[in-house]
Amino acid sequence: MVDRSPEPRADVCVVGAGPAGAIVAARLAEAGHDVVVLEGGPRFDDESRREKLDSHLRPGEENPWGMGGERDAYTTDGDRDYPLNAARVKGVGGSTLHWQGMVMRLHERDFEMATRHGVGTDWPIDYDDLRPYYAAAERELGVAGADDNPYAPPREEPFPLPAFPPSRSDSVFAEACESLGLDMHSVPNARNSEGTDEAPACVGYGTCQPVCPSGAKYTAERHVRTAEAAGARVIDRAPVQRLEHDESGDRLTHATYATPDGETHTQSARQFVVACGGVETPRLLLLSRSETYPDGLANSSGAVGRYFCDHLFAGAGGTYDRQTDQNHVGFNTSECHQFYDDDDPVVGTKLEFLNYAGPSPVTTALNADTWGDDLLAGLQRDYGTHLAMGALVEQLPQRENRIELDPSRTDDHGNPVPQIHWSLDDRTRAGLRRANEIQTAVLSELGVTPEWTVGPADTGPAYHHMGTTRMGTDPDASVVDPDLRTHDLDNCWLVGSGAFPTGGAMNPTLTIAALAVRAADRLAAEL
Amino acid sequence: MKLTRRDALAALSAAGVAVGGGVVADRVVDDETLDAELLEAGEDEPTLDESARETLVAVADVVYPTGLEGVAAFVETYTEGRLLADESRRASVATTLSELDEVSREWESTGFAALGPGDRDGLLRELAVDTADPDPEGLLPGRLRYYVVNDLLYALYASPTGGELAGTPNPIGHPGGYRTQLSPEYQRASPAETRDPTAERRDSVRGDASDETETDTSSETTTADGGGDSG
Numbered sequence: 001m002v003d004r005s006p007e008p009r010a011d012v013c014v015v016g017a018g019p020a021g022a023i024v025a026a027r028l029a030e031a032g033h034d035v036v037v038l039e040g041g042p043r044f045d046d047e048s049r050r051e052k053l054d055s056h057l058r059p060g061e062e063n064p065w066g067m068g069g070e071r072d073a074y075t076t077d078g079d080r081d082y083p084l085n086a087a088r089v090k091g092v093g094g095s096t097l098h099w100q101g102m103v104m105r106l107h108e109r110d111f112e113m114a115t116r117h118g119v120g121t122d123w124p125i126d127y128d129d130l131r132p133y134y135a136a137a138e139r140e141l142g143v144a145g146a147d148d149n150p151y152a153p154p155r156e157e158p159f160p161l162p163a164f165p166p167s168r169s170d171s172v173f174a175e176a177c178e179s180l181g182l183d184m185h186s187v188p189n190a191r192n193s194e195g196t197d198e199a200p201a202c203v204g205y206g207t208c209q210p211v212c213p214s215g216a217k218y219t220a221e222r223h224v225r226t227a228e229a230a231g232a233r234v235i236d237r238a239p240v241q242r243l244e245h246d247e248s249g250d251r252l253t254h255a256t257y258a259t260p261d262g263e264t265h266t267q268s269a270r271q272f273v274v275a276c277g278g279v280e281t282p283r284l285l286l287l288s289r290s291e292t293y294p295d296g297l298a299n300s301s302g303a304v305g306r307y308f309c310d311h312l313f314a315g316a317g318g319t320y321d322r323q324t325d326q327n328h329v330g331f332n333t334s335e336c337h338q339f340y341d342d343d344d345p346v347v348g349t350k351l352e353f354l355n356y357a358g359p360s361p362v363t364t365a366l367n368a369d370t371w372g373d374d375l376l377a378g379l380q381r382d383y384g385t386h387l388a389m390g391a392l393v394e395q396l397p398q399r400e401n402r403i404e405l406d407p408s409r410t411d412d413h414g415n416p417v418p419q420i421h422w423s424l425d426d427r428t429r430a431g432l433r434r435a436n437e438i439q440t441a442v443l444s445e446l447g448v449t450p451e452w453t454v455g456p457a458d459t460g461p462a463y464h465h466m467g468t469t470r471m472g473t474d475p476d477a478s479v480v481d482p483d484l485r486t487h488d489l490d491n492c493w494l495v496g497s498g499a500f501p502t503g504g505a506m507n508p509t510l511t512i513a514a515l516a517v518r519a520a521d522r523l524a525a526e527l
Numbered sequence: 528m529k530l531t532r533r534d535a536l537a538a539l540s541a542a543g544v545a546v547g548g549g550v551v552a553d554r555v556v557d558d559e560t561l562d563a564e565l566l567e568a569g570e571d572e573p574t575l576d577e578s579a580r581e582t583l584v585a586v587a588d589v590v591y592p593t594g595l596e597g598v599a600a601f602v603e604t605y606t607e608g609r610l611l612a613d614e615s616r617r618a619s620v621a622t623t624l625s626e627l628d629e630v631s632r633e634w635e636s637t638g639f640a641a642l643g644p645g646d647r648d649g650l651l652r653e654l655a656v657d658t659a660d661p662d663p664e665g666l667l668p669g670r671l672r673y674y675v676v677n678d679l680l681y682a683l684y685a686s687p688t689g690g691e692l693a694g695t696p697n698p699i700g701h702p703g704g705y706r707t708q709l710s711p712e713y714q715r716a717s718p719a720e721t722r723d724p725t726a727e728r729r730d731s732v733r734g735d736a737s738d739e740t741e742t743d744t745s746s747e748t749t750t751a752d753g754g755g756d757s758g
Contacts, residue, residue: 048543049543050540050541050542050543050544051543052543053541053543053700054541054542054543054681054700057541057681057685057699057700058661058677058681059660059661059677060660060661060662087758095758096758098758099758100758101758102758148715164705165706166715170715171715174715177715184715185715186715193705201705202705203702203703203704203705204697204701204702204703204704204705204706204707205699205700205701205702206697206698206699206700206701207699207700213543213702214702323694325695325707327695327698327699328695328696328697328703328705328707329697329705330699334715360695360698360699361684361689361690361693361694361695361698361699362680362681362684362685362689362698362699362700363699365680365681365683365684366661366677366680366681369657369658370657371589371590371591371657371676371680372589372590372591372592372593372648373592373593375590375592375680376592376692376693379684379692379693379694380692380693380694383693383694383695384694384695463758464758507758508758509758
């Protein structure tokens with residue numbers, strides 16, 4: 001039987017074993033501190049990854065990571081639905097179990113949107129502050145990349161692993177991009193292009209999202225293993241129900257967590273790190289309200305749960321008159337960041353050249369209403385000539401986009417579920433239109449008529465939950481300080497994408513990791 | 528085109544099954560090693576009786592394209608590995624195949640495997656297996672689709688030979704290495720510093736985004752809810 005009793009002595013209690021929590025736990029444990037990690041979800045068996053691949057490919061199978069039940073219930077109340085459970089995972093490794101693994105640095109301007117463009121807000125730190133931590137984060141995640149992106153912010157050292165080479169469809173897109181004056185460059189990927197001591201090289205299962213059976217894609221389980229090897233204790237299936245503070249309201253004293261046997265325990269520690277993602281972190285703070293903090297823990301500013309933002313997807317695709325070799329791998333190898341820093345529209349836009357456009361033979365076969373020679377003829381006809389581009393578009397923070405508690409619905413422990421209020425603004429729509437224009441121009445240059453587009457009318461989120469515990473120097477307008485410590489409580493640190501004052505249009509996990517490394521250094525100084 | 532033992536092992540790997548001492552499909556191993564691991568995997572009694580195995584291969588003959596060699600050995604190797612690892616599935620597959628055979632005896636007065644290829648195809652379609660949703664606990668058509676037809680199709684089209692038939696040497700589910708698609712001789716458009724940008728064309732792309740652009744929103748999207756990226 002697994003022992004889920006509290007650790008008698010802990011310097012640090014980390015809530016959440018995703019990338020932010022795992023990196024903090026690993027660094028502090030390696031520095032000799034006593035660390036306990038409370039993770040709400042289970043520990044997933046490595047050997048089950050191929051079974052998850054199988055169930056992912058077959059029609060009608062459930063979420064491979066068990067998301068979507070009463071535990072994960074939520075409601076939405078905005079002008080747009082938000083599919084919260086589509087890509088997040090509760091478990092040891094967090095959403096990196098499911099993620100795509102693209103890891104770019106934010107641009108310098110992302111830290112200064114108010115100063116430079118009069119929109120959003122400035123970060124209380126700038127790119128130079130974070131730059132060494134980006135380098136550290138790239139080492140932590142074993143990023144494969146190349147210094148071939150003329151639009152990327154300055155960097156000081158090579159990527160840890162060589163970039164994946166361009167794909168056949170990249171070379172097709174290159175023809176059009178050359179004609180149109182668009183620059184292509186490699187994609188920094190958190191997956192091994194070569195074998196290392198920590199992970200094997202990618203073998204091309206093609207199912208990066210939602211599961212990498214080989215282990216070549218980084219998941220935060222790597223840092224959990226490091227943390228445990230250094231003496232940290234990780235307790236799974238231990239969802240934290242509340243955080244409790246002392247009489248003064250200045251310090252957290254313990255976390256109350258539930259275990260599968262129906263018991264409730266309390267874990268005390270000198271320092272607490274909450275790293276549950278951009279939705280569950282503010283939810284836990286709101287659930288932990290007290291007489292001292294009637295609007296939620298660490299919420300004197302009223303900003304907890306506010307400014308929820310994401311990246312929006314734009315895309316276009318069609319069929320080409322030559323082979324494009326799609327769906328050999330499940331990740332992208334080329335992007336274009338040429339338009340990212342433009343000011344009209346002001347929102348950042350990142351263009352992607354997809355390597356997984358159109359159907360794959362096996363999934364088409366399993367859903368077909370025929371077989372034999374008919375099926376094969378259909379597969380041969382439908383596979384291999386698709387081309388598609390994607391894009392991520394920035395959403396600037398708006399106070400009314402927020403995570404609240406919904407008292408009308410409760411989870412499996414009787415706690416109000418998160419309610420998501422989410423809407424789009426005109427700037428984001430303009431960015432989506434712009435992305436569609438570029439995508440359509442590239443496809444047209446190749447003689448490809450776009451057969452589908454995803455734009456302002458039917459866009460959806462990239463499931464990058466940001467902004468809900470924003471970082472700042474003003475305690476009246478932000479939740480955490482530049483070190484990610486809450487303004488209200490001395491020993492409470494909120495690590496993750498909730499701290500982003502603005503989100504740019506780059507996939508957030510490298511920035512999460514960089515902030516986690518930085519916060520761990522700051523926290524260590526307190527111990 | 529011929530299905531090989533390596534195809535069967537690759538399909539098993541895609542189905543989440545470890546063969547012998549471990550999963551072999553994403554390792555480079557010689558045929559002797561393959562034989563040894565197969566022997567180890569199959570040292571128990573066959574997982575399905577002879578009649579069920581014959582019925583299964585007879586279904587494969589229908590749902591697989593014609594001209595494919597080695598179907599029986601491929602199906603038996605795959606099935607052996609798949610069902611060895613999953614006792615409850617073994618019982619369900621056996622029951623489903625037995626029920627199919629029973630229907631054949633009732634309707635056609637002979638077992639399914641004894642029917643001609645056209646009659647097998649006709650019987651499966653008459654049962655609406657071609658349009659049935661896979662359902663492990665449903666009526667016979669749904670179970671046939673789930674346990675038999677889709678598993679056979681999965682085995683074939685997640686294997687290298689099946690992938691090649693459809694046009695890819697590295698189908699999704701098969702760990703054929705990332706270089707099947709990614710090759711150094713392919714090129715990206717070169718960075719701006721190294722070439723003379725075609726300013727006029729660039730301007731045409733970099734036009735004012737505030738101009739309304741009509742978009743076709745009626746066609747397929749690659750992701751649910753129009754979104755998707757997640758990291």
